[in-house]
Amino acid sequence: MRLNTTELDRLKTSLKQAGLKPTRQRENVLSILLSRRDHPTVEEVWQRSRTLSRGISLATVYNCLESFVESGLVKQVNYEREPTRYCPNLRPHAHFKDQETGRVYDIDLPNEVLIQLNSILPEGFRPEAIEISFHGRTKTQNS
Amino acid sequence: MRLNTTELDRLKTSLKQAGLKPTRQRENVLSILLSRRDHPTVEEVWQRSRTLSRGISLATVYNCLESFVESGLVKQVNYEREPTRYCPNLRPHAHFKDQETGRVYDIDLPNEVLIQLNSILPEGFRPEAIEISFHGRTKTQNS
DNA sequence: CTTGATATTTAGAATGATTCCAATTCTTGT
């Protein structure tokens, strides 16, 4: 697998806009994240990087994802004590984890819900982030 | 520090109602959790157990808290990759973590918010639990 | 109140995700 030039330019631009130097490793990690909108762990991203011409070290995958989160390019998803997952969906959304399949779904958060959630905070509480995680079962028939 | 008899009976009853055998260790861990309504980690509960007549092993603190969570006696609070915290507040509530002090506050969840949150789930999604975590800063002047 | 079956406790080893380290290699502005 190899990235074509336009795709690559898009990635470079995204990285620069986020204030990050566009290195080969960051481009690869970002493209892996964008190419399948599931919620891979660091380990999974690292596995997928094997399909690229040159691999990436595990430490670098950690570094890349950390810098992406810091710069707001991706979000972390934490479930209990499991390995952290990463998702490039930047719209406000919650997560729903099917406890049978382990699969994590994005749930869009309408603006009025966000407003209502902020309204339950006492005076003086200034939220910078909110994480909403459901877990349960789904009756859908997709994979 | 020592538990008086009425207090002890209350703890035993709580444990039995939760379907757990009332052992000395469980009574102690539960009383530690109830006596200060902060959100201690396993390590902190273990430290506090030192003030009791006989200590408790770390593994047992893990075991006790795990059984409490399973039986619904306490809730877990997970923040990022930090050690899990435990709280005996069983009303539906969110958590707010002050990123300057590290302190975690309970935020009551009104019923209408819960209903609205459930309404954003697509057909077929059956939630069994929801975890809502804010983090940010507070302007309050308490410790 | 003893006994046996079962559950709990325990110390320490093992695990596994993540972070740290110090050396090498890259990126970028000049």
Add this chain to the structure above:
DNA sequence: ACAAGAATTGGAATCATTCTAAATATCAAG
């Protein structure tokens, strides 16, 4: 092309948590 600063790397280190197997405690039945 060069220097300075940033990023990458493999491997070691960390640390919360889980596992293990032996010792101990609980409880129901007699």
